[in-house]
Amino acid sequence: MPTAVPAGAGTHPLSVFRDPASVAVVGASANPAKWGHWLARGALAGRDRRSVHLVTRGADEILGTPTAPSLADLGEVPELVALCVPAAQVAPVVDQALELGVRGFLGITAGVPGAAALAARITAARARLIGPGSLGLFDADTSLHIAWGDFRPGGLAVVSQSGQVGSELAQLARRAGLGISRFVSVGGQHDVTMADLLEDLADHESTEAVALYAEGFDDGQRIFDAVRLLRRTGKPVLVLTAGDSEAGARAARSHTSALTSPTDLVDAACRAAGALRVPTPAALVDVAACLTARVPPRGRRVAVLSDSGGQGALAADCAHRGGLTVPRLSPALSAAIGARLPDSSGTDNPVDLAGAGEQDVSSYRDVARLLLRSGEVDSVLLSGYFGRYGLDSAVLTDAEQRTAGELAALPQRYGRALVVHSMGSDSDTAARLRGDGVPVFPTVDAAAAALAGAVELDARPGRRMSRTVTDDAPPRGYWETRALLMRAGVAFPEARRVHNLRQALAAVAELRGPYVLKASWLEHKTEAGGVRIGLGDATAVTDAFTAMHRRLGDGPYVLEEQDVRDGVVELIVGARCDPGLGPMVTLGAGGTRAELHRDVVTECAPVFAGDARAMLGRLRCAPLFSGWRGAPAADIESVVHIVVAVSRLVARYRDQPIELEINPLRVGPGGSLAVDALLLATPDGPGHDADHADHAHRADHAHRADRAHRADRAHRARRARREQGEP
The missing domain is CATH 3.40.50.720 (NAD(P)-binding Rossmann-like Domain)
Structure with missing residues (x-):
């Protein structure tokens, strides 16, 4: 035993x-x-x-x-x-x-x-x-x-x-x-x-x-x-990770869900934790080669060094696409480089050896040394023929190998990274560079993308996430959601909750027109005919309320002042508690075309003011906030305040499956107003009870009844025209 x-x-x-x-x-x-x-x-x-x-x-x-x-x-x-x-x-x-x-x-x-x-x-x-x-x-x-x-x-x-x-x-x-x-x-x-x-x-x-x-x-x-x-x-x-195949299944109930995919949420979690998502196994290994180099890349300023003007230009383009900068060199540094190279060389950035490598392969070492010790760049991307000289001409093998060893010593000496794209990436010279801790890649796009990925990851320190939670049940309906957001610091137009026509007309006297009438309990008011805008006076409010009540029945309605400011930009601010990844906040171009533009950014919640400003800056529509074509600049800080407030709110509900959405948030020079809001308890979540389902059932029934009524009316009109001999 x-x-x-x-x-x-x-x-x-x-x-x-x-x-x-x-x-x-x-x-x-x-x-x-x-x-x-x-x-x-x-x-x-x-x-x-x-x-x-x-x-x-x-x-x-x-x-x-x-x-x-x-x-x-x-x-x-x-x-x-x-x-x-x-x-x-x-x-x-x-x-x-x-x-x-x-x-x-x-x-x-x-x-x-x-x-x-x-x-x-x-x-x-x-x-x-x-x-x-x-x-x-x-x-x-x-x-x-x-x-x-x-x-x-x-x-x-x-x-x-x-x-x-x-x-x-x-x-x-x-x-x-x-x-x-x-x-x-x-x-x-x-x-x-x-x-x-x-x-x-x-x-x-x-x-x-x-x-x-x-x-x-x-x-x-x-x-x-x-x-x-x-x-x-x-x-x-x-x-x-795998891709976006779940996006359609998660897009059913709110615009925010429709605008984000699983990988958007994973990217947000990576940023918050200080990690980087990569698209393919090859890309992962490429970035890992830079991360495990003897001197990993840090900083976005890169000098491109090549023995071909064309390859240097392509390398610079690849670096730019990866979010790196290829700065112009100072006159002094440019002159020092020029003193080492033929007159035909390019001494700005990219640096073009113009055939100097064939005459003296050690020119790579000398120029790389000047660049790395200058303090004007954070890394050097060497692109082109180096590593191939010994393969094509045996008499250059020893010199190329010796230069490779000298190049590999430079990053440690000056504390800045060297990344190599070589046409001879499988050569002994390339193996010598790799063995000495310098990453070597067979294509320039792979080299630039790996360098950019390592730099991006270095710039992500990660942040600690709040774990403060609430046991309070989330509110239901527009009026209650509006009150919750207002307590969090989100501004809404003046409004009154009304249940009958008498209360609606009393509200008209207290509010400033034009008015918006909303069936407060509906999730998607527009689709169900539960919202009317542009109501100019008491008569218009009477007609709208009477028609809406006839279709939808009793319930809590809201009469609200309509925001009619000129020069506003519409945004969507959304938040959700993902079952696996936790609370998320989303900011994007809003309004009725939000899903068309799909201009959104997502971060783990809660966020701080700096994070919210960065989110706004990443939107394609960001120029609209700084005064596009002479329009007045929008109040960016009011948006920042609201994104932070919504992110903190959803983070408190992190243990409850909810979705929260402000759409649109109308942003102008004088501040931001939320003119509609939606808070959903996802299926099986708190608040998704029989009362809520009954409201939804009544709205759906009313919507279908209204469509049937309109179809019947149109049918009777066509029959009357035929009886009168009209086409």
Whole structure:
């Protein structure tokens, strides 16, 4: 009978997956084409650090190592068991392992019946599970390798919900000269989650940057709290996720939902946590190459250095598209560069060597040194032929290799980054640069995008998010929502709540026309015929109220002063509590064409004034606020105040699934007025009760009845014309 491992061995919550004292691969195989073979081979590579056991009934020996038919036949209880047996056999193996005292399980097999119940048995026994359906584990610090594939040790950690995407990231990293510090394929997450594994990287010594692939963010707030932790420990996170396929399903009830997509929300969460979302695995590895360079890029000023005017111009364009600046150089610096180059060279920015590299390859080193030590730029993007000279002309090999070493020493000497695009990115020279900590890319767009991504990530320190919440139920209806927003500091026109014509006419005497009449309880008033604008006097109000009441019935109506100011810009301010990612605030071009323009920005709530100003500045319609074509400038600070107020409000309701929307917010020189507001409790949320549903039912019934009445009236009119002989 094997000796049991003491309960609680290891000081870290996930120590069994970090550095287990012993490992057993159950389902090991002698067939190199099978998973069990790869897991056995990888595990055996770490047997200088831990004992490794291979369990199988199919062979007496695998890779020169004796096997055992079951866990009970081993001489010790392994700390970690890798499950690589057919799905139907997983549960019996787990039950036997738990009886023996196994502390950790790596579930490789997918499609395990009753996986959730099996995980519950594991956790009830104070053991832990990664998977099932995991591609495996690798840890360079502890020589732990229980996964399909080979890994080059390095500084990039990969946590992936998809094993194959994670494997692709590792392969791309190898081609780029990067290595993997830790690789974890999370599988089904029935116990250990992505958030757990991210938190576990905070003190992982060799990890310099983290790659996260997630297909969903049900536990998004905890995931991004872990990202914040990693950011504070100097380990930036790059996020890769699936696209916008859920957008249509989430767009049903409010304009704000229709205007944002899942990736908009993930981008907002990344900005708030100090992470960066990237579009593809290749893009992720490219940015990671810059982040793990000996001197990572910081600052947006870039000097472009090339031996071709055309390539330099293209590189400058790529840098500009990535949000970088390519500043003009000072006359003194330009003159110093010119003294080192032929008369035909370009000495501004981009710098064009104009063939000097072919005459003397060390000119690259000299010009790069001048640029990096100048203080006028934050990084140098070297683009073009360097790295190819030795491939095409053997007599230049030694000089190019020597220059590569000298170039690679410059970033550390001057504290500024060097990024290289080379037409010979697979050459020995490129390998020398990569080996010395300088990232090299095969295309200039990849080089510029990676540089821009690393700079953008460096500019995102992340921010702490408020966790203050309220137990108050959210209000229902326009009048109550209006009151809530006014208490938060949002200005509305003067208004009165009325229930009958007598009260409506009394309100006319107290308010200033023209007037707006609203059926306060309706969510979408315009579509249901529950709003009338431009009511100039008591007669118009009487006619409008009488007609609306006939169609919609009793209820709380609102008579409101209509905002008729000239020179206003309409915005939409929306907020929502996403079930996974938490409270969000959205600002965009508003009014009836909001969904047409789709000019919106979203951030995690709450935001501060600086964040709100930045949101406004990112809108395409932002120039309208500074006095477009002679129009008066709008009161930007009033918008900032309202965005901050709405963000704080929705953050207080973070535990309640609500959507809040002001549309439009009319912004002019004298301030901002919210002229309509909507607060929705999402399905199954608080406030979505029978009374609310009854109002919606009555509105829908009235709307359909009104359409039927109008259709019948039109039909009778056509029949009368036919009877009179009209066409």
